[in-house]
Amino acid sequence: MKNIMLVFGTRPEAIKMCPLVTELRGRKEARVCVCVTGQHKSMLKQVLDGFSINPDYDLSIMKEKQTLFEITVNILNKIRQVLEKEKPDVVLVHGDTSTAFACALACFYLQIPVGHVEAGLRTYDIYSPYPEEFNRQVIGIIANYHFAPTEKARENLISEGKNPSAIFVTGNTGIDALKTTVRADYSHEFLTWSLGSRLILLTVHRRENLGEPMRQIFRAVKRITDTHPEVKVIYPIHLNPRVREIAGSVLGGEERIRLIEPLDVIDFHNFMARADLILTDSGGIQEEAPSLGKPVLVLRKSTERPEGVDSGALLLVGIEEERIYEAVTRLLDDNVLYDRMRSADNPYGDGEASRRIADILLGKNENK
Structure with a gap:
């Protein structure tokens, strides 16, 4: 034993x-x-x-x-x-x-x-x-x-x-989890709200992004919804009070952006499975999303997961407003690029x- x-x-x-x-x-x-x-x-x-x-x-x-x-x-x-x-x-x-x-x-x-x-x-x-x-x-x-x-x-x-x-x-054991959490019959009120739109799932929380980098990220997201009426954004907002303060000041009250409480793992995995595009500074999502065929824009200066970038499933876009806005706009407008990212091989395992x-x-x- x-x-x-x-x-x-x-x-x-x-x-x-x-x-x-x-x-x-x-x-x-x-x-x-x-x-x-x-x-x-x-x-x-x-x-x-x-x-x-x-x-x-x-x-x-x-x-x-x-x-x-x-x-x-x-x-x-x-x-x-x-x-x-x-x-x-x-x-x-x-x-x-x-x-x-x-x-x-x-x-x-x-x-x-x-x-x-x-x-x-x-x-x-x-x-x-x-x-x-x-x-x-x-x-x-x-x-x-x-x-x-x-x-x-x-x-x-x-x-x-x-x-x-x-x-x-x-x-990666994170891929193992997806086998038990993603469900074909899943439903949620916020997913119902997003029906008929192109859904962007947003997660931002990293310590190094607090402050002005986070404000730039949120300003880029707001510009995206302002210029793309077909887009809606759901942001399960981190419990960190500083994150909430910054998010509320930039994104609060926006008609096509929903700031919601953190989701449990089953809910979050099913939100990922139904999103069109994911913007994140998370590490784990960089591994999980390719398994679900979801393009990911990584809101960081660097990533310790270069395999996803090399495979084409991830795009490292940094933390500057203009660069994020341009990258998202291109992905929304370029169907060939979108399909290439969506169909990229998942380098992180087989579950x-x-x-x-x-x-x-x-x-x-x-x-x-």
Whole structure:
């Protein structure tokens, strides 16, 4: 029996870790423990409820306007007791969050092996995305297992001197989640509102985009609806008060833009499946949307997911108003470009990543 602990704390992490929890809990050779930090609170609960997962531990670190200092220190202080009690054989963390970084650091201090799910993504600009690029690189130093979603991620790890025998290309667990969440018979009042229009789904929340970059993004979105009467926009707005303040000041009251509360994972995946175009600064959406045949314009200066750009499914458009407006306008007006992006190959996996990771951890698959 192998004792496996999974630790996560944000909504995006949960979406990608819950399929792995389900897979591991179905293996008789594994004893599975789930610890959530509560780095996100209500948004995390939405995902856990959607996958019917009850965590064994909840560190409940969430505080209003919490800083990176507070997140890191509070996780370190609270997770030590859990790790010392459970004595896991391996702890799985995901991606690039402060939860993943702090947990991996705690495991290093206690000499507990770490498995890094979604390993090897890089921009090599330590401040973009911030603090995520730093977090990923540090976790990569600590990790004993590197579960890379793509061959490119594996190459990054090898170029950094990681042991090739500890790197496994598995695909991305976020694609696994889509198999259970997207439904043909799904309906929602806001999708009904958008019928007959070209629907743009917008998500903007990244720390480095707060302030003037976010205002430029929102001004571009407003210009799009002003000049394209066939377009409607739905924006499930992040709970961060600063994001809400900026969004309200630029987009509030617009007839063809709806600022709505955050959606749970089932709702959001089905909104993506019915959108015509997605504008996002999210990481996970860059992987999920190509699986659904949705063109994505990435609202960031750089991306650690270049495979999607190389395949043609993603277009990196930055954070400047004019560039965003021109890119969206071209995609709306150029059917050939739109169809090419919509039909691009998905480089992020086949929905079997959780099974592969479980097999590797339980000694059933030695193939990297």
